[in-house]
Amino acid sequence: MRDQQEVGRREQLWSSLSEGRAPQDGEVQTIAAKIWRDAFRRDSALAWSQVEIGSPTHRKSIAAAMAALGTFR
Secondary structure, three states: OHHHHHHHHHHHHHHHHHHOOOOOHHHHHHHHHHHHHHHOHHHOOOOHHHOOOOOHHHHHHHHHHHHHOOOOO
16 A cells, blocks of 8 residues: 555656646645655654644645645745
8 A cells, every 4th residue: 555655646746747737736735745754753643634734844844845846836
């Protein structure tokens, strides 16, 4: 299951970059969730879906995802 999720994230990232289009919100959320798990999860008992929208951690994860996708809001 994890391998399929990883492949899905890579496909989303590649799709947005290769097509030169703005990422869809779902793509940003998927990449932000991955970044959050890798960078912040060990310091928090929350799942990504429980991270408060607009919180510093949420904003940092979204900003990192947008940068990874080659765009900024």
